[in-house]
Amino acid sequence: MDFSLTEAQQDLGGLAARILGDWNERSGSSPVEAYDPDLWAQLARAGLLDAALAESVGGGGFGLLEQCSVLIEIGTVAAPVPYLSSITGGAAAMAEFGSGMHTERWVLPVTRGQRTLASALADEGSPPGFTGRYVDGSLRVSGTQTAVLHGAHADGYVCELATPDGAALAVVDRAHDGLSVSEQHVVDGTDAALVELDDAAVDEGALLGAPGSGAATWLRQRVTVGLCALQLGITSRALEMTSEYAQKREQFGEVIGSFQAVRQRLAEAYLDVEAVRLTLWQAAWALSEGKPAAEEVATAKFWAAQAGHRVAHSAVHVHGGVGIDTDYPLHRYFVAAKRAEFALGGATAQLRALGSLLADTPA
Secondary structure: OOOOOHHHHHHHHHHHHHHHHHHHHHOOOOOOOOOOOHHHHHHHHHOOHHHOOOHOOOOOOOHHHHHHHHHHHHHHOOHHHOHHHHHHHHHHHHHHHOHHHHHHHHHHHHHHHOOOOEOOOOOOOOOOOOOEEOOOEEEEEEEEEEEEEEOOOOEEEEEEEEEEEEEEEEEEEEOOEEEEEEEEEOEEEEEEEEEEEEEEOHHHHOOOOOOOOOHHHHHHHHHHHHHHHHHHHHHHHHHHHHHHHHHOOOEEEHHHHHHHHHHEEEEEEHHEEEHHHHHHHHHHHHHHHOOOOHHHHHHHHHHHHHHHHHHHHHHHHHHHHHHOOOOOHHHHHHHHEEEEEHOOOOOHHHHHHHHHHOOOOOO
């Protein structure tokens, strides 16, 4: 196992860092919108959207590892772009399991920055929010999924559903008559949505792979690893900001970074960030190599949740009151870390999943 970054990862990550860094400087302490279409279009013009899908749509060899490098940089500035749901999630699933129709209608417009997608997935350990039943040969889908990441502004939804033949993925256009989307306000903005389907007719062409083919698991694992990559960027930057602050803030005539308790808190946060980094790349590498990776994914998400919680709270505690001041950027990282902590299941859910996997493994 080699965790050295590939040349493509370094190039894509570096390009993303420059573009997102410029955006971050321009936005300053201004309130951040839930979705920035101009930034999304800028990432598309720079080739960051289609390049990361080259492995699936063009055979260029770019895929999940490169996507994680971009997601880390997005997390570093807590940028409001739907890269995780649109590229790592929906577009990648369509490129892997979909047809030419999916490519023309969805993948290409998404990579050009013209459309966005959301992945309506249940949390780890919970059943799919949607169920499908066959009526006169037609698949009818009903159900709800709450807190869909980037769902409030999405043009289409890749929905996980339970069918008589097993779990499936269906692509539903926002304009579908049976679809209802309600904007939800969550800790880091208003990009989430309650997605409801009421006896919506879904034709076979909308399905990604056959029910029971494993497409739903494929998508869940990659979106989960993408969340871990976002969390790595978020926590890394939060720790950097806290370390810089501890070297300048004075109490009792000394910088607070000289206090043993503060040094210990920062050291523990550093270990947590490195745990997120290690487990993220272990899971991403296993998936990119086509290896069974359920345990690695659950381990990575556990650390992203548990360590993300600790680092976010340590950053606020060391900063004191300024840490929750909305005129200071740290609050963006705190709420982003809390969102990533619980999305698709928090630490407890991941431990339960990991325990079940280990229990099923022969001694």
